[in-house]
Amino acid sequence: METKPLDNIFNSYAGAAAVFREKDTLTDRHIPERIPHREEQISNIARVLAPSLRGQRVSNLFIFGTVGTGKSVSAKYVASELEKKSGGGVRVLYVNCKMKSVADTEYRLLAELARGMGRRVPATGLPTDEIYKIFFSAIDEEKKSLILVLDEIDALVKKVGDGILYNLSRANQELANTKLSIVGISNDVSFLDTIDPRVKSSLSEEEIIFPPYNANQLRDILSERARLAFNSGVIEDGLIAKCAALAAQEHGDARKALDLLRVAGELAERSGKDRITSEHIDQAEEKLDTDRVTTIVKSQPNQSKAVLAAMLSLQGRGDTPASTKGSKQPNGRGCSRQSGSDGFLETGDIFSEYEKICKAAGLKVLTQRRISDLISELDMLGVINARVISKGRYGRTKEIRLILSRELTDRIRKIMVDSYILEG
DNA sequence: AGTCCACAGGAAGGGCAGGCGA
DNA sequence: TCGCCTGCCCTTCCTGTGGACT
Numbered sequence: 088m089e090t091k092p093l094d095n096i097f098n099s100y101a102g103a104a105a106v107f108r109e110k111d112t113l114t115d116r117h118i119p120e121r122i123p124h125r126e127e128q129i130s131n132i133a134r135v136l137a138p139s140l141r142g143q144r145v146s147n148l149f150i151f152g153t154v155g156t157g158k159s160v161s162a163k164y165v166a167s168e169l170e171k172k173s174g175g176g177v178r179v180l181y182v183n184c185k186m187k188s189v190a191d192t193e194y195r196l197l198a199e200l201a202r203g204m205g206r207r208v209p210a211t212g213l214p215t216d217e218i219y220k221i222f223f224s225a226i227d228e229e230k231k232s233l234i235l236v237l238d239e240i241d242a243l244v245k246k247v248g249d250g251i252l253y254n255l256s257r258a259n260q261e262l263a264n265t266k267l268s269i270v271g272i273s274n275d276v277s278f279l280d281t282i283d284p285r286v287k288s289s290l291s292e293e294e295i296i297f298p299p300y301n302a303n304q305l306r307d308i309l310s311e312r313a314r315l316a317f318n319s320g321v322i323e324d325g326l327i328a329k330c331a332a333l334a335a336q337e338h339g340d341a342r343k344a345l346d347l348l349r350v351a352g353e354l355a356e357r358s359g360k361d362r363i364t365s366e367h368i369d370q371a372e373e374k375l376d377t378d379r380v381t382t383i384v385k386s387q388p389n390q391s392k393a394v395l396a397a398m399l400s401l402q403g404r405g406d407t408p409a410s411t412k413g414s415k416q417p418n419g420r421g422c423s424r425q426s427g428s429d430g431f432l433e434t435g436d437i438f439s440e441y442e443k444i445c446k447a448a449g450l451k452v453l454t455q456r457r458i459s460d461l462i463s464e465l466d467m468l469g470v471i472n473a474r475v476i477s478k479g480r481y482g483r484t485k486e487i488r489l490i491l492s493r494e495l496t497d498r499i500r501k502i503m504v505d506s507y508i509l510e511g
Numbered sequence: 512a513g514t515c516c517a518c519a520g521g522a523a524g525g526g527c528a529g530g531c532g533a
Numbered sequence: 534t535c536g537c538c539t540g541c542c543c544t545t546c547c548t549g550t551g552g553a554c555t
Contacts, residue, residue, distance in 0.1 A: 194530080217532095390542095434518065457543060459519065475519065479553030482517025 105318065105361040106352050112315040113349040115342060118163050123311060124304040125157045128295055132165045135293045136268075139169065139177045139232035144259060144266035147290045151276045152297025155340030158272050159238050161297070166236060166270075178229060180204070181236040184243035193251045196243065197222050204229070219254065223261055230264040240271035241278040249282040256289040299339030305331035308341055313348060321352070322363045329368055347371050377495050383468050384499050389506060393450055394461045396503045397440035398471065399496060401432055402489055432487040434459055448508050462487065 111117050122129060132148065139145045152158045166179040180203045182196065197218040198208045204225035208218060226233045235255065237243060244252065258267045269290060276296075279287050300308065309327045330351075334344030350371035355363045384395065438455045445452045453461075462485060466473035472488040491499065503509040 388542095453542090454544060455518085456520085456545080460543095463520090475550090477551035477553090478517080479551065480514090480516060480555095481553070482515085483550060483552090484518055 106321050106356040106363070107316060108318050109315055110349065110352070112312050113345045113352075115160070115345075118160060118167060119312070119315075121311065122157060122161055122164060123307045124300060125161050125297070128157075128297055129161050129165055131295050132161060132270075133169070135295075136165060136169055136234060136270075139234065139266070139268070140173055142176065142232060142266070144232070145234070145268045146292035147256065147268055148270045148293045148295065149279065149291045150270065150272045150295050150297065151274075153274055153299055153338050153340070155334075155338075155342035155344075156297040156299055157341060158297045162236055162238075162270060162272060166234060169234070173232075176231055177234065178226075178231045179234045179236060181238065183238045185239040194218055196251065200235070201225055223258060226265045226267060227262045228264075233265055233267045234270060235267060236270045236272065238272045239274070241273040241275045244278070244282060249286045252282065252290055253286045256286060300335070300341055301339060302328075302331045302335035305334050305339065305341060305344050309344055309348060312345060316348070317352060317363075318361075321355075321361065322348070326351075326363060326365060326368055329365065333368070333372060343375070346375055350374055373492070373494075377492070377498065380470055380491070380495055381498050381502065383470055384502050387465075389450060389508060390453055390457075391461050391465060392503060392506055392508045393444050393448065394437065394441055394458055395465060395470065395499065396444050396508045397437050398432055398487065398489055399500060399503070400444065400509075401436060401440050403496075432489075433484045434462060434487070435484065437462065437487065444508065447510070450508075459485070 112119070128150075132150070135148050136145050150158045150162060163181065166181065169177050170179055180200060182199055182203075184196070201208045201218060201222045204222065206221055206225045208221060240252075252269070252271075255267070255269060271290065279291055282290075306328050309331055310324070313322055313327055327348075330344050330347045333347060334340050337343050347368060348371075351363050351367040354367045354370050354374070355361070360367075384392065387395070434455070438458050441458060442452050444450075462471070462473055465471045466487075470491075472490055473485045475483060476486045477483045489496075500509065504511045
């Protein structure tokens with residue numbers, strides 16, 4: 088019988104799953120039955136929310152902690168247990184405010200909440216106070232305690248301001264039959280300082296902090312998840328410890344640790360192995376980093392891509408201040424600059440190269456002031472490293488370093504070609 | 512000590528797109 | 534549907550800055 092080109096690939100996956108038993112347990116969709124090292128925080132959340140079981144209004148709650156410290160999963164866990172325990176007396180609505188088209192505007196968030204309560208509302212068109220009315224009447228009709236979990240609440244406030252929180256926090260005055268409480272989750276502890284003091288005082292009645300995990304705690308979490316996710320013998324304890332150590336370096340980020348395990352498993356599976364090796368973990372770490380940067384670069388507007396292309400072009404040519412020392416600079420300046428001996432790039436050089444790239448690609452050339460901001464944004468996104476330095480007589484500038492591997496550079500170059508920023 | 516460079520980065524405002532509300 | 538509003542992107546103008554040079 089004839090073998091089709093894809094048969095080998097599909098057949099290897101169609102057989103018994105050699106590596107994974109239940110891959111979903113390594114994603115953030117999964118709510119585990121036990122969350123190690125978060126017992127205290129979970130009890131505290133439960134204590135705050137428990138009065139809802141008696142039909143009382145519970146205090147609004149703020150949960151803080153850096154990425155991957157178990158805030159969302161703990162809140163979801165307590166919420167789902169509470170809903171089960173209440174026998175229908177408590178309703179929890181969860182919204183991730185960072186999701187695009189969910190909470191970019193006041194209207195969209197309220198529409199999402201109203202839909203969560205089973206109401207049909209148009210994507211646009213209604214006045215905002217109308218959508219408030221629809222949402223409030225929907226929750227009032229249910230005659231239940233409603234707990235509104237707003238994950239990444241700082242993103243919501245950044246986009247739409249704190250007015251919506253003020254309105255929601257005052258909702259109980261308009262509701263006859265339902266008690267509404269808000270649980271806000273944020274990575275940014277200083278976020279509360281940025282909102283209106285009236286909103287702050289009514290919202291942050293209770294606060295719970297989630298500290299980062301250490302390597303040992305991460306190892307416990309990973310062991311538990313790995314037991315569920317992988318078939319026995321697929322991964323050994325030493326490799327779990329390695330993942331934990333790598334993630335502990337990244338501020339104790341459990342999400343990153345779980346991603347490492349999942350991607351390592353996928354790499355093992357793709358290479359036809361039934362065991363995860365140390366190399367798979369290393370490859371997974373590199374892949375996660377590469378995917379993160381390429382995703383960021385792809386999502387950038389063309390102007391930012393052109394700035395990055397200028398940096399790649401200068402770096403690829405070795406045309407940094409270091410290598411051109413003693414010759415005329417691209418921006419027409421003199422030669423006696425002293426820094427740059429380490430092969431970094433500077434704003435002026437990048438701008439000159441950027442102008443050339445824009446002209447070649449038919450893009451509008453923005454001002455150097457704007458490019459300076461775009462460089463700062465790329466720095467903030469972690470694609471480049473930039474810091475302000477002074478070269479004394481020769482002015483101040485940003486010292487910019489590209490922290491990209493060879494493979495990553497090639498992939499970004501391809502993105503530039505696909506976006507018609509660079510020629511293929 | 513004063514000068515100078517090459518920017519950094521803040522402030523103000525224009526133009527535009529999209530959302531809001533009547 | 535249309536005027537108003539808001540936010541975003543961008544420009545222009547400006548002051549500030551650190552350290553080499555004079």
